[in-house]
Amino acid sequence: MKVTRILYRGSLSSCNYACGYCPFAKTTNTREELDRDRDQLQRFVDWAADCRQPLGVMITPWGEAIIHRYYRNAMIDLSRMDHVHRIAIQTNLSGYLGDLEDALVDRIAIWATFHPGETDLPRFLDRCATLQRLSIRFSVGVVGFQEHFDEIAELRKRLPGDVYLWVNVPKSSGIDYSDEELRFLSSIDPYFRWNLRRWPSLGAACQTGHTSFTVDGEGDARRCHFVDDVIGNIYRDDIWSLLKPTACPNSTCGCHIGYVHREDFGLDQLYGENLLERIPLTWPKIDFPMTDEPTSIPLTPLRPIR
Numbered sequence: 001m002k003v004t005r006i007l008y009r010g011s012l013s014s015c016n017y018a019c020g021y022c023p024f025a026k027t028t029n030t031r032e033e034l035d036r037d038r039d040q041l042q043r044f045v046d047w048a049a050d051c052r053q054p055l056g057v058m059i060t061p062w063g064e065a066i067i068h069r070y071y072r073n074a075m076i077d078l079s080r081m082d083h084v085h086r087i088a089i090q091t092n093l094s095g096y097l098g099d100l101e102d103a104l105v106d107r108i109a110i111w112a113t114f115h116p117g118e119t120d121l122p123r124f125l126d127r128c129a130t131l132q133r134l135s136i137r138f139s140v141g142v143v144g145f146q147e148h149f150d151e152i153a154e155l156r157k158r159l160p161g162d163v164y165l166w167v168n169v170p171k172s173s174g175i176d177y178s179d180e181e182l183r184f185l186s187s188i189d190p191y192f193r194w195n196l197r198r199w200p201s202l203g204a205a206c207q208t209g210h211t212s213f214t215v216d217g218e219g220d221a222r223r224c225h226f227v228d229d230v231i232g233n234i235y236r237d238d239i240w241s242l243l244k245p246t247a248c249p250n251s252t253c254g255c256h257i258g259y260v261h262r263e264d265f266g267l268d269q270l271y272g273e274n275l276l277e278r279i280p281l282t283w284p285k286i287d288f289p290m291t292d293e294p295t296s297i298p299l300t301p302l303r304p305i306r
């Protein structure tokens with residue numbers, strides 16, 4: 001069965017955290033803006049209910065979404081649609097989670113990011129424990145700033161072993177790791193090297209625009225969050241007839257939610273049906289080819305075992 005993956009990003013643009021590198025740090029939306037975002041999300045949920053195509057949906061908000069009850073309600077509703085195989089969301093995990101118990105747990109998943117300085121480890125681990133109590137699958141991630149290495153190590157130590165901890169590299173900050181730092185980060189996240197650089201991508205075969213696309217609050221669909229061209233509008237067009245394989249038009253791609261769709265990377269074999277929530281299929285068993293020495297990370301990723 002072919003599941004189309006949709007990344008939804010509405011007009012929300014606010015967050016309760018204050019991460020220094022983020023444009024949404026400590027921003028707020030007005031009541032009117034939140035009402036608009038809620039109406040947009042409901043329209044998308046209604047469209048998803050009617051479309052009857054096998055779907056996987058990932059909410060990738062600007063800012064923090066799940067703190068708003070209407071996002072939790074939308075996830076619950078989507079999880080209860082027979083043709084929606086996955087509903088996942090990116091979150092800082094700061095908000096109330098209890099009502100997600102009404103979701104179908106085999107369909108819902110969470111991409112949670114730990115932000116040292118914005119919350120503390122006990123509080124974050126408590127939220128992870130809540131997800132476990134609810135039997136909701138989740139991955140945890142951190143941004144690999146050197147000043148957070150102690151907390152990252154402690155987080156790995158205290159997270160249950162069956163929870164995958166990924167590391168994103170703050171590439172735009174021009175970070176440059178020493179060999180020792182690379183080894184440390186690879187020990188935390190054995191798949192970290194995929195995120196270490198922006199990959200040359202112009203002309204690369206990429207599933208976005210074919211088996212995956214993004215939708216904004218107005219229903220405009222784009223192949224991915226990094227290419228502005230609009231494919232069509234899910235509310236006005238027969239979007240399914242507009243999806244087709246096309247090569248990447250960008251010179252590079254450096255974000256997980258983009259490059260996982262590269263056909264030559266084969267990362268669908270690493271994540272399988274858990275690709276949206278970034279949980280390796282076999283975690284904690286590692287059976288994807290890796291380099292032993294992080295400094296020898298090749299420019300072109302290794303081919304996966306087929």
Ligand code: SF4
Nearest residue numbers: 015017019022025063
């Ligand atoms: S939690 Fe995420 S959205 Fe909020 S300020 Fe931090 S990085 Fe930005």
Ligand code: SF4
Nearest residue numbers: 206224226248253258
């Ligand atoms: S490789 Fe990245 S930037 Fe290019 S089309 Fe795919 S997701 Fe978009």
